[in-house]
Amino acid sequence: MRSTFSGLEISRRALFTQQAALTTTGHNIANANTKGYSRQVVNMVASTPIEYPGLQRSNVPGQMGQGVEFDSITRVREKFLDSQFQNENKNLGDWTIRKDTLDKLEAIINEPSDTGIRQTIEGFWNAWQELSKSPENTTARVLVKERALAMTDAFNQTSRQLSDLSGDLTENIEVKVRQANQYLSQVSHLNEEIYRIEGLGDNANDLRDQRDLLMDDISKIINITHTEDASGYNVRMGNTQLVTGNSVNTIFTRASLEAAAGTDLNSGEVYGLIQSRDYNISNYQFQVDSMIKTLVQGDMKTTLPEGMVVPAGTTLIIANADGTTTQQVFNGTIAQRTLGANTNVIVKGFNGLHQLGYASSSPLKTGTPFFTTKPGTTDFDASSITINPDIVKDVSNISSSSRTYTDTDGVEKVVKGNNDMALLLASVRNKKANFDPSATGRPILTDGTFDEFFRSIVGELGVQSQEAIRQATNQQILVDQVDSRRQSVSGVSLDEEMSNMIKFQHAYNAAARVMTTFDETLDKVINSMGVVGR
Numbered sequence: 001m002r003s004t005f006s007g008l009e010i011s012r013r014a015l016f017t018q019q020a021a022l023t024t025t026g027h028n029i030a031n032a033n034t035k036g037y038s039r040q041v042v043n044m045v046a047s048t049p050i051e052y053p054g055l056q057r058s059n060v061p062g063q064m065g066q067g068v069e070f071d072s073i074t075r076v077r078e079k080f081l082d083s084q085f086q087n088e089n090k091n092l093g094d095w096t097i098r099k100d101t102l103d104k105l106e107a108i109i110n111e112p113s114d115t116g117i118r119q120t121i122e123g124f125w126n127a128w129q130e131l132s133k134s135p136e137n138t139t140a141r142v143l144v145k146e147r148a149l150a151m152t153d154a155f156n157q158t159s160r161q162l163s164d165l166s167g168d169l170t171e172n173i174e175v176k177v178r179q180a181n182q183y184l185s186q187v188s189h190l191n192e193e194i195y196r197i198e199g200l201g202d203n204a205n206d207l208r209d210q211r212d213l214l215m216d217d218i219s220k221i222i223n224i225t226h227t228e229d230a231s232g233y234n235v236r237m238g239n240t241q242l243v244t245g246n247s248v249n250t251i252f253t254r255a256s257l258e259a260a261a262g263t264d265l266n267s268g269e270v271y272g273l274i275q276s277r278d279y280n281i282s283n284y285q286f287q288v289d290s291m292i293k294t295l296v297q298g299d300m301k302t303t304l305p306e307g308m309v310v311p312a313g314t315t316l317i318i319a320n321a322d323g324t325t326t327q328q329v330f331n332g333t334i335a336q337r338t339l340g341a342n343t344n345v346i347v348k349g350f351n352g353l354h355q356l357g358y359a360s361s362s363p364l365k366t367g368t369p370f371f372t373t374k375p376g377t378t379d380f381d382a383s384s385i386t387i388n389p390d391i392v393k394d395v396s397n398i399s400s401s402s403r404t405y406t407d408t409d410g411v412e413k414v415v416k417g418n419n420d421m422a423l424l425l426a427s428v429r430n431k432k433a434n435f436d437p438s439a440t441g442r443p444i445l446t447d448g449t450f451d452e453f454f455r456s457i458v459g460e461l462g463v464q465s466q467e468a469i470r471q472a473t474n475q476q477i478l479v480d481q482v483d484s485r486r487q488s489v490s491g492v493s494l495d496e497e498m499s500n501m502i503k504f505q506h507a508y509n510a511a512a513r514v515m516t517t518f519d520e521t522l523d524k525v526i527n528s529m530g531v532v533g534r
Contacts (some may be wrong), residue, residue: 006050007518010067014511017044017068021504024073028492029501033501036213038075038490039497040205042345057449075205081486082212086219088482090267092475099270099468101169101280106465108161109284111458117158118454120151128426131400135419136360141395145387148370152385155292157384160286169277170254176270177252183218184235184248187211191232192246222257222268280464287455289381290435290443295450296371297349297378300433303342304356305420310337311356311366334404334412350428357399357421358414358521361502367399367421385391399425 021042031037047066108114127147131140190211197204211233218224218235224242226235230243240260241249250256257265261274294300301319310316310330316327327345330337347353351369359365366390377384391397396524401418429451435443 005522006064006066008515008522010047010065011066011511011515011518013047013069015394015508015515017042017070018504018508018511020070020073022501022508025497025501025504029494029497032492032494032497036209036216037492038077038205038209038212039492040073040075042070043072044068057090072203073205074203074448075208076490077208077212078486078489081482081489085479085482085486086215086224088475088478089216089219090223092472092479093269094272095266095468095472095475097269097274098280098511099465099472101165101272101276102461102465102468104165105162105280105284105461108158108165109458109461112254117151117154118458120147120154121451121454123147124151125426125429128422129399132419132422132426135400135422136416138395139463141400144398145391145395148387149392152371152387155288155382155385158288159285159381160282162288163383166277166281169273169281172271173254173257173273173277175485176273177254177257180218180221180270181248181252183214183221184243184250187214187218187233187235188216188243188246188248191243193248195232196228222270223266238266240264284457284461285382286442287444289454291450291453291457292382292385293380294433294435294453295349295428296351296385298433298435299437300348300349300353300431301344301346302353302424302427302431303344304339304424305402306339306341308339308356309334309404310339311358312337314342314356317346319346334406349433350425352423353428354399354421356402357425358404359397359399360399360401360414360416361394361396362413364412364414365397368397369399471494479499 005067021044024040024042028039045068047069050064050066066212111118113119124147127140127144131137131144134140189209194204194207194211197207215224215226215233215235222237224235224237226233228234233243234241234245235243235252238260243249257270258274261271261278265271265274302317306311312331313329315327315329318328320326347356351371354370355367357367359367368390369389370391371380371385372388373380373384374386388397400422401414401416402420402424403415403418404412405415406412430449432447432449434447435453436446443453444460448456
């Protein structure tokens with residue numbers, strides 16, 4: 001038999017259910033701008049009817065419905081889109097870091113511009129050209145010294161900036177390592193909390209949103225994958241297990257991630273930082289160092305003019321027409337050391353050529369190495385190169401002449417006003433040199449001039465930067481596209497929520513009206529029926 005008060009129970013259930021729907025709608029609206037929040041819905045189901053089929057059922061026809069209930073509040077989320085987002089996000093993190101690093105490298109090299117290294121190199125060569133016009137002019141010699149100091153200072157500064165940038169990237173790796181460890185610890189903690197709450201039969205919607213947001217953040221730092229079981233998310237990086245349930249299996253260090261680069265670690269911001277530091281910056285530092293080393297002491301073919309007097313004790317490497325080389329030691333009188341014809345030789349860079357000339361001072365003094373290394377260093381590179389202190393103190397030590405004579409007293413003196421050596425040194429800018437004598441294949445240009453080598457460095461940097469911009473832009477588009485699709489599924493639409501709020505409000509008001517109607521009916525039954533004949 002049906003209960004007299006079943007109508008009140010139906011109304012009560014309707015009120016509670018619509019109230020839950022209104023509360024959930026308010027929760028959605030409140031979190032409309034919360035990052036990582038997924039909209040939630042109340043799943044309403046019809047209550048179990050009062051009559052079930054069975055042998056003991058009453059003969060009352062039909063089943064009497066018992067109203068509405070909500071069996072759960074769930075979040076709207078699509079795991080496939082989450083996986084897509086994280087897969088694209090790791091590549092975005094990688095290329096964003098590379099693009100930023102190459103942008104900084106372009107700012108350091110600063111080419112093409114009117115204030116970059118190329119201008120100081122141009123000024124150095126032009127100063128030698130001016131010296132060749134007036135080899136005994138002190139002002140021209142000072143200009144050579146100052147232009148040389150400006151060029152070496154520019155290379156020193158570039159090397160310092162590259163080293164500082166490399167150090168900054170290393171510090172950023174440390175920061176990202178700490179972030180990754182913190183996020184993984186939070187994921188394991190949320191696994192535990194979600195397991196505890198859902199073990200009681202509830203849905204930990206907000207905690208799941210927090211966990212998924214953490215996974216999004218981690219995916220930009222390192223490449224991760226995850227599976228879900230009863231204990232929560234099991235997170236991996238390649239073959240390395242990071243989180244299992246409420247346990248963090250791996251605590252990262254900078255050394256461990258650097259060791260994993262290229263294997264388990266193959267994308268993400270940390271990978272981009274390591275690649276930028278160990279490939280991009282290291283490569284450009286190597287290229288600039290190679291150019292400096294070759295300029296100063298690399299093998300370079302040049303032609304010594306007829307009539308040049310070779311300094312006593314000099315061993316020249318003669319380049320023969322058939323491609324072979326022979327060595328010849330020059331000693332004896334001026335006549336014995338004078339070249340009878342233009343001679344092709346191989347000299348050891350700018351220093352080797354400068355040492356074949358003569359200073360303008362008296363007594364006779366052969367050329368000294370033009371470039372030296374800073375105190376405490378022995379190898380020539382962009383950080384150590386400087387000008388010979390003897391030349392800085394006295395510009396007369398700059399070699400400009402290649403001829404000598406014997407005066408009436410039989411003393412050998414330099415021919416002042418001769419500009420052969422100044423012309424030879426000025427022409428070094430157009431001489432081809434071997435930038436890869438060990439055949440390592442690392443220098444960007446094996447055989448070419450110094451200007452060509454520097455232009456190749458600038459060109460390679462431009463191409464790599466353009467490619468990084470393209471890749472980062474494309475990845476950003478992909479990430480935005482996937483996130484847009486995810487937001488269309490999980491995001492809060494204020495228009496939709498307002499519509500739902502009105503719908504649930506009307507349903508609540510109607511349920512309240514139904515309860516009022518049943519209350520009035522029962523009042524009539526209880527207080528007005530059965531009083532006839534009293």
